[in-house]
Amino acid sequence: MKAIVIDSYGGPERMQLRELPDPRPSAGEVVIDVVCAGINPVDWKIRDGALRGYYDWPLPLVLGCDVAGRIAALGPGVAGFAPGDPVFACTFPVVPGSGAFAEKVAVPASAVAPMPKRLDFAAAAGVPLAALTVWQSFYDVAGLAAGDTVFVHAAAGGVGSFAVSIAKAAGAYVAGTVSAGNADYVRGLGADAVIDYRGQDVVAAARRLVPHGFNIVLAAAAGDALAQSLLIAKPGGIAVSITGEFDAASATAQGVRTAWVGMEANGRQLGLIAALIDAGKVAAPPTAVFPLAEAARALETSKTGRVRGKLVLRVR
Ligand SMILES: NC(=O)c1ccc[n+]([C@@H]2O[C@H](COP(=O)([O-])OP(=O)(O)OC[C@H]3O[C@@H](n4cnc5c(N)ncnc54)[C@H](OP(=O)(O)O)[C@@H]3O)[C@@H](O)[C@H]2O)c1
Incomplete structure (x- = not known):
C-alpha cells in the first residue's frame, strides 16, 4: 500500500509517499480501506517531533489520525462489522506507528463506528478527532x-x-x-x-x-x-x-x-455523534480536500492556524 511515512522528525520535507506492506488485523482490530483521511494539528505536531516524550512511537511512522473508509478485513474476535461496511474512526493514539495517511490502516474495533449516512467520505473523515x-x-x-x-x-x-x-x-x-x-x-x-x-x-x-x-x-x-x-x-x-x-x-x-482534556479514541461515542449528524442536529464542518500525495502541503496549511472547518486527504 501507499502511505505517508516519516523516518525522522522535522519539517514537511521529511514526509515521503512510500510503498509499505499492507497491515493485517490483530485480535480485536479491523483493517480499513481508507477513502479519506482527516487532518488535525496533532499531525504536524507529531511530524515536527513536538510530542516526543509524550508518545514514543517507533520510527518510521505513518502519519494520520482520522479515517473514513470501508472495512477490508476483521481480526479475530471482532463482531458487528462486515467487509465493505462504511466506517469512520480516530486512530490517535491507539495505533502506534500505523496512521491513516495510507491506503489501509489497522484500527482497534473499539475505536470504529458506522459512518453517518448523510455524510460522504470526505466530510466523515473530518469528524472523529x-x-x-x-x-x-x-x-x-x-x-x-x-x-x-x-x-x-x-x-x-x-x-x-x-x-x-x-x-x-x-x-x-x-x-x-x-x-x-x-x-x-x-x-x-x-x-x-x-x-x-x-x-x-x-x-x-x-x-x-x-x-x-x-x-x-x-x-x-x-x-x-x-x-x-x-x-x-x-x-x-x-x-x-x-x-x-x-x-x-x-x-x-x-x-x-x-x-x-486529552482526546481518546472511542467508537461508542463516535456512534452517538454519528446519530446526531444523521438526525440533522450536529453539522459536519466544510472540508477542503487535498490528494494524498499533497499531504505535506495540507499539513503546512493546517499549521497556518487559519483553517475554517476541516482539511482532508483523498486517498482513493
Ligand atoms: N487535547 C486534545 O485532545 C486536542 C484535541 C484536538 C485539538 N487539540 C488542539 O486544539 C487546537 C485547536 O484544534 P483545531 O483542530 O480546532 O485546530 P484548527 O482547525 O487548525 O483551528 C484553526 C482555527 O483556529 C482559529 N484561531 C487561531 N488562533 C485563534 C485565537 N487566538 N483565537 C480564536 N481563534 C483562533 C482560526 O480562526 P481565525 O482564522 O478566525 O482566527 C481557525 O479557524 C490545536 O492546538 C490542537 O492541537 C487538542
Missing part, C-alpha cells in the same frame, strides 16, 4: 446540559465548529471567538454571538453577553485564550483546555474549576 475532543470536554468533563452558557475559543476551527454545533444541539446558549471573516460562518453553525478576538476586548465582550460568566469555557486556542477563559467562566463554572495549562493560582482566585 475533533468531535470526540468536544464530546469528552463537554460531556465527560464539563457535564453539559440544556440551558448552559458555553463559550468557545477558536470557534471557526475543526474543534470549535463541533463545539458550537454540539453545544447548540444540547440546548445551550453559545458564544465564541472568531476573526471577522469567520463571523458569518460561526453564526451559521448556530452560535448566538461571536466576538472578533482581534478587534475587541474578548473578556469585556463576553461579560456584556453573560454578565455573571459562562458555565463552560472551551479553550481551543492557546495563548491569551487560556487566561481569558478564567475571567469568562463564572465562579463555580469550568474552563476546559485542550491546548495548554491554566494558571492554577488565577483559577483558584476566580473560583473557576479547570480541566485538561
